[in-house]
Amino acid sequence: MHIGLIGGIGPAATDFYYRRLIATFASRKAALELTIVHADTQTLLSNLSRNDIEAQVAIYSRLTDRLVAAGAGCVVVTSIAGHFCIEAFKSVSPLPVVDMIAEVGHAVDKNGLKRIGILGTRTVMETRFYGGIRSAEIIPPSGSDLDDVHQAYVAMAASGVATEAQRSIFNHVSRKLLEENGAEAIMLGGTDLALVFSQDHASFPLVDCAAIHVDAIARLALSA
Structure with missing residues (x-):
């Protein structure tokens, strides 16, 4: 399956996900198909502080549309803070969401x-x-x-x-x-x-x- 990551929130977390996936797939001698799209840390933190679920879900949905176009079969939010709106996002996401x-x-x-x-x-x-x-x-x-x-x-x-x-x-x-x-x-x-x-x-x-x-x-x- 082609994996879609919503990254950038923050950059070190994205790097952790990317490296661990590379290592895991290499250990299984399997090809990794992966696309990363970028969400902004400060925008997320601002929406989190206001509990603005609608605004953050709109960002995730727009980014997920890009992942769909790239051929991804699932979408992942690489941030625990970014899961504050995960249930709302799951209800509208065009891809299955891997819920942390x-x-x-x-x-x-x-x-x-x-x-x-x-x-x-x-x-x-x-x-x-x-x-x-x-x-x-x-x-x-x-x-x-x-x-x-x-x-x-x-x-x-x-x-x-x-x-x-x-x-x-x-x-x-x-x-x-x-x-x-x-x-x-x-x-x-x-x-x-x-x-x-x-x-x-x-x-x-x-x-x-x-x-x-x-x-x-x-x-x-x-x-x-």
Whole structure:
């Protein structure tokens, strides 16, 4: 299946999806058919802050029309923040949407974790991953920690680079969620957190939403 990615939100997340798909298909000795269209990070964040579902769905729909013309058989939003309007988008998309919220929910159901800390944008943290996890309690940072994580994440996503100060915030808040709030793992509730954490090198358990999403995309495309 030809995969259609709505990328650019942010650039580092798009790079993560692209590289992981390349590696997965290469390991299976399968040809990767892929088209990426570009959505703007700042426009998304503005629409998210106003909960302007209609405006963001219109952007996704316009970009998906391009993917249809390119021959894509599915569409993927490469942003967790960008999933704030995913149900509305799924109802009008001309292509099947690979829904990250649903895929992460399935993965959490299987792994047996019961308390999971979360990092990401304010909306993703405050809504506890849009209420998409049924089998575990999602624990957001509290007080100024939530503000610090949101601000660091938004700046990182826009630039595509993680500074040492941003890394320090994410690691400090993760430790507090684990040690003071009883979290068993940290959910990477923003796809650009691949700039900071990886499953191979993390010193604590992760729920890597972007990796779960990419693996679900690959399974779908390879089975078609």
